[in-house]
Amino acid sequence: MISTVVWGTGNVGRAAIRAVEAHPALKLSAVLVHDPGKVGRDAGELAGLDRRLGVVATDDSDAVLASGQRAVVYAASGDIRPDDALADIVRAIRAGAVVVTPALYALYDQSGAPPEMRDPVLAAITDGRGSLFVSGVDPGWGNDVLPLLISGLGTTVDVIRCQEIFDYSTYEQEDSVRYLVGMGQPMDYEPPMLLPTVPTMVWGGQIRLMARALGAELDEIRETVDRRPLDATVSTRTMGAFTAGTQGAVRFEVQGIVEGEPRIVIEHVTRIHPACAPDWPTPPNGDGAHRVIIEGRPRIEVTVEAVDEGENRSAGGNATAVGRLVGAIDWLVDAEPGLYDALDIPLRPAVGRLGRKQP
Structure with a gap:
């Protein structure tokens, strides 16, 4: 099982928790939040599930990344905090994690991204041997x-x-x-x-x-x-x-x-x-x-x-976008460390999820 962190519990993060929990190759290992009011709450409650998942939300990103997590779904917004989002993602990659996120618009087409966005990510991949895949929630x-x-x-x-x-x-x-x-x-x-x-x-x-x-x-x-x-x-x-x-x-x-x-x-x-x-x-x-x-x-x-x-159909759009990101994690774990885009990542069947009970 691939230990996976969900970072952020808004519209995208709620769907990400549910998607990770439902994926047979992934194990939800931590949930990171910014709001002090969410610290200590169970991930199942934050995701709108009718059961507890036994994973308690924390705001200590340093401790979570230092614990050797294999994958991170970065669901925190990058709309009004792009520099902070990039810094968080670079930290996670440098810690050795595979990261999937919608937060960095410039990296949708990573080959044409500006150097100020691309270079820190590539340096982190070299240092930490992690990977990054960015795809939008529009979707x-x-x-x-x-x-x-x-x-x-x-x-x-x-x-x-x-x-x-x-x-x-x-x-x-x-x-x-x-x-x-x-x-x-x-x-x-x-x-x-x-x-x-x-x-x-x-x-x-x-x-x-x-x-x-x-x-x-x-x-x-x-x-x-x-x-x-x-x-x-x-x-x-x-x-x-x-x-x-x-x-x-x-x-x-x-x-x-x-x-x-x-x-x-x-x-x-x-x-x-x-x-x-x-x-x-x-x-x-x-x-x-x-x-x-x-x-x-x-x-x-x-x-x-x-x-x-x-x-909620806007939530449905978020959920399918998240499904694309979360569904790429096990492929990325098996691939070479690198910076990937949508042309690199195959859109695959829901292997192992047919008939599985909804989380």
């Missing part, structure tokens, strides 16, 4: 392996479009929804996530990754952003009220330009209520979905819906 598989797989079914391919379409009222991360994305803010507010070059910083690596796999040469990466106000005040279960006239929906694209045309596109359509921007793409169920569209011959469209934590 990564929806912006790399799935569209690439589907593209191979066509005769000709004109455009690859990857969509995330979600109602953010189900997303239990209020600071990100209100301040990073700008939901509920005045229309003259400038959301950090939508500032020029930021979408490319976050999703450009996945555009470059797909272009590399397709043998396509990118001219450039472009961005488009559209925002809509709420016509009426709405109330949400998780975050309270969002006032009429404030931002209620966002639609943006990160476009990989090939021979002057957008050919590889990652598009996000997010709302705080279904009534806002009803003319934009909507998910089949009204809550959320991920969609890949291959424009070409034939035209291929695949929509994926995932549900977790009751009927």
Whole structure:
């Protein structure tokens, strides 16, 4: 069994605890938290399970890493603390651990990552003989392996479009929804996530990754952003009220330009209520979905819906993204130490998990 740490217990960390507990090759050995109120609580409780797992949360990362853990699922956010997240991950790799994480956007396409991100990781791999695989929670598989797989079914391919379409009222991360994305803010507010070059910083690596796999040469990466106000005040279960006239929906694209045309596109359509921007793409169920569209011959469209934590589809997206990361751990343990991306890690069947009782 591969001793595995889950570092962070938010939206991603909860799903990671459940995924590690369910995986036949992994053993949950420690849970790291930042909130003092979570220290001493059982991992099963923190993950929303109906039973205790016998692993108590701690905030002592030095002690956990010094205990020789074989793998770390780094689930702490890197959105507003990228330098701290990189430092934590480098420490874990230097301690000899295989690390999987969604926190370092620049390493989605590790071969094209800036030296200030890549060099510390490579140095830690040399020193500690650990490994790193980074894949997104938007989810990564929806912006790399799935569209690439589907593209191979066509005769000709004109455009690859990857969509995330979600109602953010189900997303239990209020600071990100209100301040990073700008939901509920005045229309003259400038959301950090939508500032020029930021979408490319976050999703450009996945555009470059797909272009590399397709043998396509990118001219450039472009961005488009559209925002809509709420016509009426709405109330949400998780975050309270969002006032009429404030931002209620966002639609943006990160476009990989090939021979002057957008050919590889990652598009996000997010709302705080279904009534806002009803003319934009909507998910089949009204809550959320991920969609890949291959424009070409034939035209291929695949929509994926995932549900977790009751009927929560945003949690389902997190869970599938985490499944991709956690499912890579045993492969990484057997591989040579290194810095890996989605083109390196095979998407494998759920070996040993068919019919297993849910954690």
